[in-house]
Amino acid sequence: MDLKSLNTFHRIVSLGGFNRAAEELNYAQSTVTMQIQKLEAELGVQLIERGRVFQLTEAGRLFHEQSAHIIRDVEHLQANMSDMLLGEAGSIRLGAVEPIASYHLPTILYSFLETYPKIELSVDIANSPVLADRVLKGELDMTICSAPAIGSDLYFEPIFTESLVYLIPANHPLAAQSAISFADIRHHRILLTSKTCTYRQRIELALRETCGHQVDTLDISSMSALKSYVESGLGIALVPESMATVDGTRSVARKMNDYPITVTFGILCKTANYPLKLACAKLRYHLKQAFDHSDSGNRDA
Structure with missing residues (x-):
């Protein structure tokens, strides 16, 4: 069944005649007549009574009623395709590392989905190597990680750099100091994240260079759980500054004064997929705007 002919039939019914339908569709009246004749021939029934007054046959009324959903579905599909071409519809499989996934993304993605409600989004949280591997396998469209x-077939676009700070139990002896060095912590327990974590690799290097190998450490595989372990008094952690929000009663944050460590995060995708297109391009722009604003706020502070 020809969709043009079907659409013409519904416009005739909606407007009440061949002439009005021809004007609206910008067709010659003979074209409209030919489309209806073709449709009737395909169906083997007469849909419209022949005469001066427009009127559907019984078959025409039944056909109009039961084919209306086809017109609605096609219009909906066309609108979705148009939105997709504009990047305002589609689906995105996004990956993110902690603490960005918990401390930055919720607000950013809320704003993004308010702006683009037709985009479907899923978020996968893991460490950078796992996320990079999932991008390479085609399981994620893009990710925010280190x-x-x-040499990998991945494109990395830096968008955000964050400093690490010490997170210390409020009743810890070092809590009274305004800034802390690695020499200060060498005789205290240090809480470390998983061995594949970008932060841990940088911290271990600093510990070896400043404290040697005799350091009391405790591994906590979850970055998001570190704060609770610090607040319980188990030890000191080095965490991204955005994660070190404290209430002052159970933990305090202190800057590093001798060995500053920063970690750069960015948008990661397959090299072949950059520059990103459609919905992913919209999200990339939204993320960059949000993190640029966040970085600017930190500099102003």
């Missing part, structure tokens, strides 16, 4: 290994 830079991948050199």
